[in-house]
Amino acid sequence: xxxxxxxxxxxxxxxxxxxxxxxxxxxxxxxxxxxxxxxxxxxxxxxxxxxxxxxxxxxxxxxxxxxxxxxxxxxxxxxxxxxxxxxxxxxxxxxxxxxxxxxxxxxxxxxxxxxxxxxxxxxxxxx
Numbered sequence: 417x418x419x420x421x422x423x424x425x426x427x428x429x430x431x432x433x434x435x436x437x438x439x440x441x442x443x444x445x446x447x448x449x450x451x452x453x454x455x456x457x458x459x460x461x462x463x464x465x466x467x468x469x470x471x472x473x474x475x476x477x478x479x480x481x482x483x484x485x486x487x488x489x490x491x492x493x494x495x496x497x498x499x500x501x502x503x504x505x506x507x508x509x510x511x512x513x514x515x516x517x518x519x520x521x522x523x524x525x526x527x528x529x530x531x532x533x534x535x536x537x538x539x540x541x542x543x
Contacts, residue, residue: 444468450521
């Protein structure tokens with residue numbers, strides 16, 4: 417979302433195009449489980465989740481599902497203390513939710529993208 421095109425951020429451009437092409441847009445939905453297709457083996461047919469503000473439950477039926485929730489990055493406690501405890505260079509919001517969704521759906525977790533192998537150095541903030 418930080419890619420710049422002629423001084424404009426890429427995320428609002430893609431979001432506007434998605435809004436125009438979609439029948440209905442759902443925001444702030446926490447997807448908790450993927451739904452498997454009963455007629456085709458190893459195929460996802462939708463998802464279920466809830467709105468994080470209202471608590472409303474949603475069931476989504478789909479032809480294709482793309483999981484782009486991210487891997488896990490804040491699973492280890494940093495060695496830094498005080499002010500430095502929150503100064504990490506990797507994404508603090510990547511909770512491993514993509515792994516959880518896929519494993520529960522029965523995915524074989526091989527060849528995952530794993531760019532971050534964190535080396536631990538005393539009082540270090542970055543790679």
